[in-house]
Amino acid sequence: MTSLPQDPPSAISEDDRETAVQRLQGAYTEGHISHEEMVERLHQALTAKTHSELATALASLPEQNAGTTSTIAAVSGRIQRRGAWRVPRILRVESALGRVHLDLSRAVIEHPVVDIELRLGTGRASITVPRDAIVDVEGLRTGWKDPLYKTRRRSRPRGPRIRISGTMGLGRLKIRHARLSRADIAIATREP
Incomplete structure (x- = not known):
């Protein structure tokens, strides 16, 4: 049986990255994550190549205001x-x-x-x-x-x-x- 080719993961835009950074900074300011956790997640967001990697950095954050x-x-x-x-x-x-x-x-x-x-x-x-x-x-x-x-x-x-x-x-x-x-x-x- 032949498997269908999968679409390559879509790359994230700079706008997506900036929005993620703002959400992380907001979550830290509101006390939802610690400083250490914010630093770790910011690194994940800034080095993410795909939407799934970016989603990992934002996992368990409260919904946007x-x-x-x-x-x-x-x-x-x-x-x-x-x-x-x-x-x-x-x-x-x-x-x-x-x-x-x-x-x-x-x-x-x-x-x-x-x-x-x-x-x-x-x-x-x-x-x-x-x-x-x-x-x-x-x-x-x-x-x-x-x-x-x-x-x-x-x-x-x-x-x-x-x-x-x-x-x-x-x-x-x-x-x-x-x-x-x-x-x-x-x-x-x-x-x-």
């Missing part, structure tokens, strides 16, 4: 977030008829990766991301027009990764990077 996922929903009207608001790890935005505006330029982003899941019917949507953010729109399906987004040219990506996924019906998504404020320009142009 439910506060890391949030949903904003409206049937019609405007959904808007701006200023210094705390961005959850996963943000679901659902709107049948209204406009959506998310401004993350001054938001508190505590996660290296933020997933924004859009479920939009009609209406426009705009998302302003931090200047140094990395944006991924590969998981977004649009029914009418492609998103308007111009990738920034930069030498070193240092900001959070913003992954935008979901579906949009008849609206259009516009994504832009935040501009420098006057204070930032003044600091950047000062001579040493």
